[in-house]
Amino acid sequence: MIKLSHLPSILVGMRFALAPLLVFDALDHKTSFWFIIGYVIAVLSDIFDGIIARRLKVSTPQLRQADSWADICLYLCVAISTWLVYPQVIIDFQVPLLSAIAIQLTLFAISLIKFKKFPSFHTYTAKSWGLTLLAATIGLFGFSYANTLWFAIVLCWLNSLEEIVMTLLLPTWQCDILSIFHAVELRKVLMHSSSSQDGV
Known part of the structure; x- marks a missing residue:
C-alpha cells in the first residue's frame, strides 16, 4: 500500500515519465489530443507536488531538487516536440x-x-x-x-x-x-x- 507521504515523490516521478511520452507522440511530426492531456497532467503534478509536500511536511531539499529536474525534463521534451511539429x-x-x-x-x-x-x-x-x-x-x-x-x-x-x-x-x-x-x-x-x- 502506498503511503500518503510518498505522494509528492510519485507526482514528481510521474512528470519524469510523462515528458518523453510527449516527444514520442510528436515523432510523426504531429500530435494527438493526448499530447495536451499528458502535458496538462504533468503541469498539475508540478502544482500539487509542492503543495502536498508542504502539507505533509515532507518537503525536503532532495525532493525539491528532483522537482526542478522534472521541470527541466518536461520543458526540454516540450521544446523537442515543438521542433518536431x-x-x-x-x-x-x-x-x-x-x-x-x-x-x-x-x-x-x-x-x-x-x-x-x-x-x-x-x-x-x-x-x-x-x-x-x-x-x-x-x-x-x-x-x-x-x-x-x-x-x-x-x-x-x-x-x-x-x-x-x-x-x-x-x-x-x-x-x-x-x-x-x-x-x-x-x-x-x-x-x-x-x-x-x-x-x-
Missing part, C-alpha cells in the same frame, strides 16, 4: 528563445559556481512562468497559435533575473524561497545568526 515557430522565435536559454544558463552557472547546486527556489515568478508556458503550449499544440510564447519568454527573463539576484544575495543554498523580498529577509536572518556565532 512546428519547426517554423522555433525559427521565427529563435532570437528571443535563445535569449531565454542564455539567461537560464547564466542562472544555472552562477548557482553552480557559488553553491555547487542548481537553483531550486520555486518563486512566485517561476509559478507565473509555468502558467504562461502552459498557455503557450496549449495555444501552439491545441490551436496552432504561437504568439502566447512572448508571455512565456518575458516571464522567463523576469524569473531568471530575480533568481540570479537571489542567488547572489543568499550566503548559502536554499530552496522554496518565494521571492526576492523573502530572500532579503532570509539573508538578514542568516547573516545575524552567523555574526552571533562568530561573537560566541
